Amino acid sequence: MESPLHHFELHPIIHLSIGGLDLSINKAVIAMWIGMAIVFGLFMLVVRGGLSMVPGKIQSIAEISLEFIKGMVKEFIGDEGMKYFNFVGSLFFFMVCCNLIGLIPGSYTITSQLVVTGAFAICIFIMTLVIGFSKHGGHFFSILVPPGVPKLMIPFMVPIEVISMIARPISLSVRLFANMTAGHTVLAVLFGLAMSAPVWLGWLPFGFTVIINGLEMAIALIQAYIFTTLTCVYIGDVIKLH
Amino acid sequence: MPQFEQVSVFSSLIFWSLISFGLLLFLLKKYAFPPILEMLEAREKKIRGDIDGAEELKKQAEEMKKEFEKQLATAREKAETIIHLAHEDAKKQTEKSLADTQAKVKQMQREAEHEITSSRNKLLAEIRSYTATLTIASTEKILNRTIEENDKKRLVDESIEEVIKELEKTHASS
Numbered sequence: 570m571e572s573p574l575h576h577f578e579l580h581p582i583i584h585l586s587i588g589g590l591d592l593s594i595n596k597a598v599i600a601m602w603i604g605m606a607i608v609f610g611l612f613m614l615v616v617r618g619g620l621s622m623v624p625g626k627i628q629s630i631a632e633i634s635l636e637f638i639k640g641m642v643k644e645f646i647g648d649e650g651m652k653y654f655n656f657v658g659s660l661f662f663f664m665v666c667c668n669l670i671g672l673i674p675g676s677y678t679i680t681s682q683l684v685v686t687g688a689f690a691i692c693i694f695i696m697t698l699v700i701g702f703s704k705h706g707g708h709f710f711s712i713l714v715p716p717g718v719p720k721l722m723i724p725f726m727v728p729i730e731v732i733s734m735i736a737r738p739i740s741l742s743v744r745l746f747a748n749m750t751a752g753h754t755v756l757a758v759l760f761g762l763a764m765s766a767p768v769w770l771g772w773l774p775f776g777f778t779v780i781i782n783g784l785e786m787a788i789a790l791i792q793a794y795i796f797t798t799l800t801c802v803y804i805g806d807v808i809k810l811h
Numbered sequence: 812m813p814q815f816e817q818v819s820v821f822s823s824l825i826f827w828s829l830i831s832f833g834l835l836l837f838l839l840k841k842y843a844f845p846p847i848l849e850m851l852e853a854r855e856k857k858i859r860g861d862i863d864g865a866e867e868l869k870k871q872a873e874e875m876k877k878e879f880e881k882q883l884a885t886a887r888e889k890a891e892t893i894i895h896l897a898h899e900d901a902k903k904q905t906e907k908s909l910a911d912t913q914a915k916v917k918q919m920q921r922e923a924e925h926e927i928t929s930s931r932n933k934l935l936a937e938i939r940s941y942t943a944t945l946t947i948a949s950t951e952k953i954l955n956r957t958i959e960e961n962d963k964k965r966l967v968d969e970s971i972e973e974v975i976k977e978l979e980k981t982h983a984s985s
Contacts, residue, residue, distance in 0.1 A: 577813040579820045590822050597820075598827040605835050612843035620850040622857065628847075635847055655844055659836040679828055683814050688825045689832070750814065 573757035577681060577750070597677040604666030634662075638797070645801035646808060653804055660689075661797040668749065668789030672782060680792075681749035683742060690738035693800050701807030712810050741799055748792050752785045945974050 581593030615631040624632055638658045642650035664680065671678025679685050701709040713730040714723055756778055763775035948970045 574812055579813070579817060579824075581820075581823075585823075590826070591819055592823045592826050593820070594827070595820060595823065597824060598831075601828065601831055605831060609835065609838055609843065612839065612847075616843055616846050620846055622850075622854060624850075631847055632851055635844065636851065639848075639851075654848075655840040656836060658844060659832065659839045662839065663832050663835050679824065681814065682824050684821045685824050685828045688829055692829065746814070750812075 571761060573754050573761060576677075576753070576757055579677070597679040597682065600670050600677040601667050601679045603676075604670035605663065607670070608662045608666045641798060641801055645798065646805040649808060650801070650805075653801075657797055657801055657804075660800060661793055664745070664793035664796050665790060668793055669786065671749070671753065672785055672789065678749050678753060680745050681753055683746040686742035686746045687738070689796075690742035693741070693803065694738040697803045697807045700804060701810075704808060705810060709807070709810070712807065737799075737803060741796065745792050745796050748788055752781070752788055756781055756785065941974055941978065944977055945970060948973050 579595040579597055581591075581595050582599065583594040585592045585594060611627070612631060615628050618625075618627070620628060635658065638661055639651075639654065642654050642657050644650075646653060667680045668678060670676050671681065701712065705711075713727045713734075715726060715730070718726050759774045759778045759781060763771045763773075763778060765771075766774065949966075952966045952970065
């Protein structure tokens with residue numbers, strides 16, 4: 570039986586190398602592009618179809634999703650939140666399309682790669698630091714001291730807060746990566762079982778793959794939502810400083 | 812686990828995912844989000860405006876209703892007064908016409924009674940005078956002549972004729 574982790578392996582489809590850096594295009598990248606094209610295509614369908622005051626079905630979906638992101642941004646970042654709307658919205662739709670496209674058999678979930686989720690988490694972390702420093706200057710360091718802490722405790726609190734700050738991008742990236750990997754692994758294991766078992770028994774794990782696939786769709790959306798929400802929370806934290 | 816072992820693909824994955832995200836961000840920011848957000852805002856504004864307008868209209872309608880009710884109450888009051896006055900008027904007129912009629916009737920009755928009395932008196936006077944004339948004439952005839960059985964009728968007839976003549980004379984003279 571094939572290893573359930575085998576399908577996470579990637580092989581270059583188009584070899585590309587710039588300055589000694591391997592930038593070959595593989596299945597994961599293509600799947601991501603297809604997902605992105607679908608998302609952008611759907612949005613264009615809404616916009617080019619002519620937005621009307623009384624929305625149609627597809628316009629309603631687009632509007633609801635943007636309202637949802639607007640609400641999230643306003644809730645977690647505050648009044649300044651709309652400045653980050655484009656970033657947060659794009660991040661959400663990027664994560665949704667990457668997570669969902671991977672559920673198509675033979676496709677690939679790029680968010681099941683820790684380096685990808687890690688790169689995003691680190692970029693977001695750096696972005697929050699930049700926002701924090703540009704907004705508050707040196708005062709930004711006060712984020713390391715929770716309000717109301719006795720002065721005696723500050724030497725202990727600062728390292729703890731530093732660790733918790735550093736843990737943020739790690740947890741952000743690992744959560745998404747682990748969820749995606751686990752889901753796909755479970756699907757691969759169940760499908761492997763269904764394939765290797767005789768028909769009279771194989772329907773059972775196969776049935777489970779169907780159920781788990783439905784669950785994975787929900788997880789794909791939920792994880793994209795969590796990733797985006799936490800990004801908003803982190804941005805909100807550095808803006809509000811507690 | 813391939814995600815940790817396949818180090819060779821890391822650079823490509825990181826590069827393309829970040830670049831692709833940047834591209835998606837650019838495209839959505841430029842073409843997709845603004846028109847939809849504008850539409851949302853426009854709708855919100857429109858709904859808010861519609862609600863405000865509706866509330867304004869409602870207020871106006873309530874004011875108009877109050878005004879109408881007031882006018883209606885005044886009109887009803889006026890109508891009642893008019894009806895009352897008309898009623899009074901009608902009553903007065905009825906009473907007046909009744910009194911007039913009664914007075915007229917009484918007058919007519921009085922006149923009739925008076926006429927009847929005068930006619931009767933007149934008739935009685937006439938009858939008295941004719942009777943006297945007749946009696947005188949008859950007595951004259953009885954006294955003057957031997958009345959034969961055959962003459963009796965003729966004498967009476969002559970008396971009557973004389974009375975008639977006398978009557979005619981009286982009538983002619985009156």
